[in-house]
Amino acid sequence: MAEADQNENPLLAALPPATDYLTYLTLVEYNLSEENLPVLHQVLQDKELTINIGWDLVHLLLPLLPASEECLQDIAAKGNPREVILKVTEALRMLDFQDGVEEVDSDHEPELVEVSKGKAPAVAVGESSTSPALSASKLLPLPFLKFEILLELLATLHRRVKTKYPSRFLATSLQAVLAAYNGASTHRDELTLSAVKFIKTLSGTKRPHLPLRSSSGNLLRTFTNSSEPDPEAQPEPPTEEEQVLMNRLLQSFLTHIIEDYVLTLNSNDDVPGLAWSSRLMEKFEPQRVVPNKPKYADRFAEEEDLQSRTAIVGQLVALAQDLGLETEELIKTVMDPESEKQGIPSTEDEPPNSAEDIPLSNSGSLLLYTARVVKQTLYSSVGTDDSPSIRIFPDHATILKNFIGALGQQTVGLEPEALLDAVLALGLVSLENNAVGEPQDDEAFAKYLQTTSIISANTPSPSLRYHAHYITSTILRSHPSDLVRLTFIRDTLEHCPYENLKASAVSWLKGETLEANPNPPHPPASDEASSIFATPVALQTTSPFLFPDLTHSFNTTIAISDAFMQFRQELGFYLATLNFYYLLLSARPLHENLDIKGLHEKSGMEGHFLTPLKEVCGRFKESLKEGGELRIAEGGNADAEGESIADKESLVQAQMDIELLEHVLKGVDAGVAKIKA
Numbered sequence: 001m002a003e004a005d006q007n008e009n010p011l012l013a014a015l016p017p018a019t020d021y022l023t024y025l026t027l028v029e030y031n032l033s034e035e036n037l038p039v040l041h042q043v044l045q046d047k048e049l050t051i052n053i054g055w056d057l058v059h060l061l062l063p064l065l066p067a068s069e070e071c072l073q074d075i076a077a078k079g080n081p082r083e084v085i086l087k088v089t090e091a092l093r094m095l096d097f098q099d100g101v102e103e104v105d106s107d108h109e110p111e112l113v114e115v116s117k118g119k120a121p122a123v124a125v126g127e128s129s130t131s132p133a134l135s136a137s138k139l140l141p142l143p144f145l146k147f148e149i150l151l152e153l154l155a156t157l158h159r160r161v162k163t164k165y166p167s168r169f170l171a172t173s174l175q176a177v178l179a180a181y182n183g184a185s186t187h188r189d190e191l192t193l194s195a196v197k198f199i200k201t202l203s204g205t206k207r208p209h210l211p212l213r214s215s216s217g218n219l220l221r222t223f224t225n226s227s228e229p230d231p232e233a234q235p236e237p238p239t240e241e242e243q244v245l246m247n248r249l250l251q252s253f254l255t256h257i258i259e260d261y262v263l264t265l266n267s268n269d270d271v272p273g274l275a276w277s278s279r280l281m282e283k284f285e286p287q288r289v290v291p292n293k294p295k296y297a298d299r300f301a302e303e304e305d306l307q308s309r310t311a312i313v314g315q316l317v318a319l320a321q322d323l324g325l326e327t328e329e330l331i332k333t334v335m336d337p338e339s340e341k342q343g344i345p346s347t348e349d350e351p352p353n354s355a356e357d358i359p360l361s362n363s364g365s366l367l368l369y370t371a372r373v374v375k376q377t378l379y380s381s382v383g384t385d386d387s388p389s390i391r392i393f394p395d396h397a398t399i400l401k402n403f404i405g406a407l408g409q410q411t412v413g414l415e416p417e418a419l420l421d422a423v424l425a426l427g428l429v430s431l432e433n434n435a436v437g438e439p440q441d442d443e444a445f446a447k448y449l450q451t452t453s454i455i456s457a458n459t460p461s462p463s464l465r466y467h468a469h470y471i472t473s474t475i476l477r478s479h480p481s482d483l484v485r486l487t488f489i490r491d492t493l494e495h496c497p498y499e500n501l502k503a504s505a506v507s508w509l510k511g512e513t514l515e516a517n518p519n520p521p522h523p524p525a526s527d528e529a530s531s532i533f534a535t536p537v538a539l540q541t542t543s544p545f546l547f548p549d550l551t552h553s554f555n556t557t558i559a560i561s562d563a564f565m566q567f568r569q570e571l572g573f574y575l576a577t578l579n580f581y582y583l584l585l586s587a588r589p590l591h592e593n594l595d596i597k598g599l600h601e602k603s604g605m606e607g608h609f610l611t612p613l614k615e616v617c618g619r620f621k622e623s624l625k626e627g628g629e630l631r632i633a634e635g636g637n638a639d640a641e642g643e644s645i646a647d648k649e650s651l652v653q654a655q656m657d658i659e660l661l662e663h664v665l666k667g668v669d670a671g672v673a674k675i676k677a
Contacts, residue, residue, distance in 0.1 A: 034067045037068055051079055193315070202250060397447070417460070427452070453496075493509075547581075554612060563616070
């Protein structure tokens with residue numbers, strides 16, 4: 001019977017020596033199918049055969065996953081490891097994660113792979129911070145399973161290679177893995193955990209693997225194939241220097257993985273990266289937590305996606321510790337002003353000659369260092385390790401210079417939100433530790449504040465804007481010179497192109513003014529000079545920018561829709577200025593010290609600031625009426641019944657903005673009338 005089966009199956013009938021290896025390989029290629037895989041698995045138990053043809057089967061077997069996984073494991077365990085490594089890395093570089101995962105209609109399903117052979121729990125599969133969930137009955141796209149299996153094969157192959165210079169093989173493999181990993185935009189959790197498992201296996205780390213919420217079958221299955229020795233094994237073992245070099249390769253690889261993973265996390269519901277800044281602020285300043293709004297700490301404890309982020313980054317942080325990556329080395333990389341050397345896309349770098357030739361990822365080092373600092377800060381049960389605290393000056397200022405606005409001042413605050421979160425988190429920790437330090441000079445101080453304040457104006461994340469504003473305000477208040485503080489406030493009002501940041505400058509000026517003029521007043525100590533904010537000088541110096549000339553800003557030559565768009569962009573600044581001025585007008589004890597009456601008369605604000613605002617409010621109100629030009633421009637319709645809900649909401653908001661400004665202007669008018677009386 002066995003002889004009949006052999007005659008019927010060409011894979012058995014043509015086995016060498018019946019044919020030569022090349023002929024047999026061609027025959028396998030023409031007869032390969034899922035039905036023949038059990039026979040091929042049997043055939044591949046022949047070590048000599050697998051050494052001769054196994055490496056050429058890799059690209060044939062990958063499309064047949066998961067059914068072909070056992071045969072691929074045979075090739076990794078029994079084939080020539082050096083040749084098979086070349087084929088596996090080639091397959092990694094050719095991976096296209098878009099294959100089979102494009103948008104499809106009901107008539108065309110992508111090529112998918114069954115997950116965990118029916119053993120998966122009845123929960124979502126494949127869900128991550130960057131990919132939607134698949135139900136337990138759905139399947140995992142083939143390219144992602146290929147990545148996981150190829151890493152499994154590499155782990156087996158590298159353990160088999162016996163050579164004096166194993167780092168040369170490892171360097172090539174790690175470059176290929178990273179190139180493939182960078183090409184994925186979904187299922188990042190699964191791919192990252194595969195990379196973590198790969199590093200653990202190669203490094204011999206005993207720490208247990210972290211399972212996914214719904215792991216793929218590949219992560220759950222284990223294979224018992226016994227590996228054959230390297231047929232080209234060299235008797236001379238690797239030197240200690242070579243061992244150090246390989247460990248450094250893994251350290252560098254890990255920093256690139258954490259960079260690519262964290263920086264691609266979506267900021268859904270304003271959760272940038274790991275939301276380190278927000279979680280730190282909840283601990284440092286609990287009184288600032290918004291009532292009835294979910295705390296970030298609770299969200300990371302309860303929401304599955306956020307738990308997954310924390311667990312994966314925790315694995316990477318722990319693995320870096322196991323690999324001996326010291327915090328001092330991370331800080332050295334983060335503080336290095338030189339940009340990280342970029343390789344040429346689609347090409348391989350030459351294998352390094354020493355550990356010193358292998359750079360860590362700059363951003364990855366920053367994220368890893370921040371993760372260690374935050375872990376130590378958030379969880380009191382965590383003992384202190386080798387994480388030295390950094391100071392605002394010069395350390396955090398150097399970090400800002402190295403990572404923020406690298407492509408030009410116009411890009412400040414537009415960096416990946418996870419990167420901004422890490423940078424701001426380190427600043428918050430320094431402030432909490434009262435580690436401000438000393439700026440090199442006033443220019444360095446102003447440069448730091450300029451960067452953090454622009455982040456507060458530019459970044460789309462509301463939470464990051466708040467944290468950047470908090471850091472800016474706190475550092476500004478820390479400078480002992482009132483003149484330096486006033487200079488920065490004036491420069492922001494005069495030169496800043498961001499209206500929301502100019503509104504912040506008004507709040508800084510208000511805070512300085514109120515602090516310098518307490519109620520009831522108290523005389524300064526004998527050795528304490530009076531603050532410039534307790535004199536008329538500060539307000540007189542800033543008044544041209546607090547109350548700018550609007551005479552020609554909204555004139556009738558400008559289309560009213562354009563004028564209204566400009567008005568709404570600047571409304572926050574106008575309201576901040578007018579509310580501050582109303583406070584000054586109402587606080588009669590301040591009038592003499594600050595010469596409020598003289599400020600009003602000498603600045604000319606009534607003619608060039610207050611009056612133009614009143615006039616333009618009237619124009620806008622009139623144009624928002626039925627049939628008005630602005631009403632039509634805002635999406636309104638002469639037939640009210642024909643207006644959409646969005647149209648009506650837009651009109652209501654426009655009317656409310658104008659009415660709010662008019663209300664504040666009336667208050668200012670009442671205050672002005674009193675000082676004139």
